[in-house]
Amino acid sequence: MSNTHTTPIIVSRPALGLTRWIWPGVFLVLGLIAPFVLPGDKWVRVAALALVYVALASGLNILVGLTGLLDLGFIAFFIVGAYTAAIFTVSTFGPLLAEHPAALAWVLPISIVAAILFAGVAGSIIGYPTLRARGDYLAIMTLAFGEIVRIVSINWTEFTGGAVGIRNIPPLSFSGEGVVPPTTTYYIILVVVVILVVALASLIASPVGRAWVAIREDELVASSMGIRTRRYKLLAYVVGASTAGVIGVFFAHMNQFVNPDSFTLEDNFIVLSLVILGGAGTLWGPITGAVLWIFFQAVAKDIPVIAAHPEFRTGLLALIVVVLMILRPGGLVSKRLELTRARGGTAEPDGALETPADRALPAAGAPVLRVAEVKQVFGGLTALESVSFELRHGEVLGLMGPNGAGKSTLLNAISGVTRATSGTIELEGERTERLESNAVSVRGIARTFQTVRLFWDMTVLENLLVGGHARLAGFLPRFLSPVPFVRRNERRTVEEAEAALAFVDAWDCRDRRASSLDAYQQRKVEIARALMTRPRVLLLDEPAAGLNESETRDLARLISRIREHGIDVILIEHDMDLLMGVSDRIIVLDHGVIIADGTPAEIRTDPAVLEAYLGSDAR
Ligand SMILES: Nc1ncnc2c1ncn2[C@@H]1O[C@H](COP(=O)(O)OP(=O)(O)OP(=O)(O)O)[C@@H](O)[C@H]1O
DSSP: OOOOOSOOOBOOOOOOGGGGGHHHHHHHHHHHHHHHHSSSHHHHHHHHHHHHHHHHHHHHHIIIIISOOOOSOTHHHHHHHHHHHHIIIIIISHHHHHHOGGGHHHHHHHHHHHHHHHHHHHHHHHHHHHTSOOHHHHHHHHHHHHHHHHHHHHHOHHHHOTTTOBOOOOOSOSSOOSOOOHHHHHHHHHHHHHHHHHHHHHHHTSHHHHHHHHHHHOHHHHHHTTOOHHHHHHHHHHHHHHHHHHHHHHHHHHHSOBOGGGSOHHHHHHHHHHHHHHOTTSSHHHHHHHHHHHHHHHHHTTSHHHHHOTTHHHHHHHHHHHHHHHHOTTOSOOOOOOOOOOOOOSSOOOOOOOOOTTOOOOOTTOEEEEEEEEEEEETTEEEEEEEEEEEETTOEEEEEOSTTSSHHHHHHHHHTSSOOSEEEEEETTEEOTTSOHHHHHHHTEEEOOSSOOOOTTSBHHHHHHHHTHHHHOOSSOOOOTTSHHHHHHHHHHHHHHHHHHHHTTOGGGTTBBGGGSOHHHHHHHHHHHHHTTOOSEEEEESTTTTOOHHHHHHHHHHHHHHHHTTOEEEEEOSOHHHHHHHOSEEEEEETTEEEEEEOHHHHHTOHHHHHHHHOGGGO
């Protein structure tokens, strides 16, 4: 059994049945009764504005909270949505609406689709160049983008009305009435926001949401699990932007005018603060933050000192954020996101690893992986010098060499983490040396890392589901988890994940947060996650580092069992007993050159190996 010497932190089993609806139920009931309990129209308008911020904060949360992409220009997408509605209803369809105000019922959907399209395109435009940028660069680029859109809205006068803006946007009335009670507007916006939040929540508890969180936690590993990271980052921009665009349309109708002052840089920071204040990366945090802040702001307006100095409002928000970040760094709501809605079984599977039915195994001894004359140069340093070898089917190939010999560099080149300077790599006859790591993973090469790299904030099961990502997410995003066949797929993958966990003897940990596991459990989960990609070849980089003797023996048995399942293994290891015991053949690297290739017994007595390890005295 697994060794457990830490206090197990069990992430509560995903809530079943009614309990998981408590939180959304409370919000929905509050949303529905708000106009009845709020004292007067002014407060109903405040509530409607709070809903607008709920949608904005939820959209920005996809970028900042889930995917870890700081966006300081998010308000630009809101501007695009609001101006789209304004231009459509005042200029394009203005004369028609003047004659038939009820035509808004079909102009509005056109505005919404156009806003999704325009904001989505704007999202891709900002998203594309920022795909390679992170941190400071990303922040500055998005900030600049937000300003560009705002400045364009001021200066493109024939379209946007310049500084004056666009007035006389019709209210949300489908009956032709010129005046719409704030309660009606409120309920229309409530319906829109509920639809947006449900759609975003569905996306989060799907392979897409897991891919976003995986990218935030460790982009390199996410890619090694088969996630096309650039595509998912771009998708995050498009989804966030479209959300802001849609709510921008409703804001324009609610406000009945838009001008550049409707959206300032300050609004941008307010939305960002609300996400952080509420709890970035949670579903309900940004929603809570938005509602609390908008109401707090409305109340604060009546406090004399703030009424006299409205500029204090944002300063106050900044102060609240600073204090809260010290007291509660995760934000007001720190409930972990559930990244799957599928439920696992309650009985441990028998521990047999699934082999895909469509997979024809090569003949024993046939070459599976061919590495030919691979060279890797980093600046002036040649880490690998024309390395060539074959991995044959049915074998565990040991890879050893002194520190700095180039072992990890070789694994990185094979797994597509780095691109070899020259040379070829073939997996069952297919060239892979030019592929990115996600494509290499999909072709059938999985890996673990020298220091364990799990998605620490996810549960063990979620970690494994990320491993099964490529099977769950096709080109057409099969992400709408309420759709039955998608759920079936997800359930199948959960079953496979549980089988993989039972195989490595870590099924008990399936609901634990990865960060709570002990060293050996972490290693086993990392191996199970790699197995979830259904690899033909598994690359293990020093899996015994940090393990005790009995764990190392157990690991040796696990590696042999993996080979018995038809998965060929390349094993880097400094633990000689493990390496010699489990490998069928060993190659030895020194200074980026293969100096020996043979059975463990041959390697043990090879003079070149002894010299590399012990110096010239060994001869
Ligand atoms: N991204 C990089 N940029 C520059 N130099 C690198 C890079 N990656 C590795 N190197 C260098 O390449 C050489 C080989 O490193 P590598 O990590 O592959 O060795 P190793 O055999 O895995 O060693 P160890 O057993 O200590 O992990 C080292 O000199 C290392 O400093």
